[in-house]
Amino acid sequence: MELNYERIGELQVITPQQERIDAAVAIKFKDEMRKLTADGPETVILDLESVSFIDSSGLGAIVGAMKQLGAGQTLQLAGLSPNVEKVFRLTRMDRVFRIYMSRDEALGSVAAAT
């Protein structure tokens, strides 16, 4: 499970480098997310641009990654492909996360708010 990590000012941007977040990698993904996000800036952006498929285990791992954040930290999502967006929408998880069209939109919006 390769995750790119960037720190941009007071933001952390995490970009999975693989096409699938599924049952085969869900636990690993959640573990990696915990290591990367611990003690970092408050706003964490998960850029899913490279991800074309998630299943319910992958969805659960993303929810888990949000729940394990420290106090005051938030997880926001960007770059959902139509298939990934569908899974979030059907399960109503699109209401739980702030979702941006793209990484650039996320960065712009967060910068404007601070």
Next chain:
Amino acid sequence: MDDTALTSLDRPGEIRLRLDPDAYSVRCALAVADRWLQSFSMTPDLKSNVAIVLGEVLNNVVEHAFAMNKRAKVAEASHDAGDIWVDLNVSADTVHIFVKDSGGPMQQLSLPEGALPHIPDQLSDIPEGGFGWFLIRELASDLRYTRQDGWNLLELTVRDPALAGRTH
């Protein structure tokens, strides 16, 4: 990863796959199925619904029907890990899925209800699981489960959402 065997049924519109009961074999089977589906002219929406449904069904088989198997694996030789067979049958704008596995039976010999888990306001209470059967029931229809001679048999149908008058 190479454990997924592809068997030609010599009938157009049909494919048969065999896989081992583990998450990587599921991933591999989905890739094979997806590649095969590309040869049909069906909407991307239908293709993606088939991928979601098949993924959830197979993950459930691995995680539940073969749950005992997973615990016993240390002692067992892995060559007898169990069998999962998948038949896909495409006709017009409908994909029929037939899954057969040698794992343990469904609880109560019936399929889970698959209600959408409640999403509470408190972030720390949001469920991380329980979405699998909801997605299956949302995207597939005509579900039929039977237990026969030590096999679980599951049949379901995924229709093109546009034609089914739905908006997924």
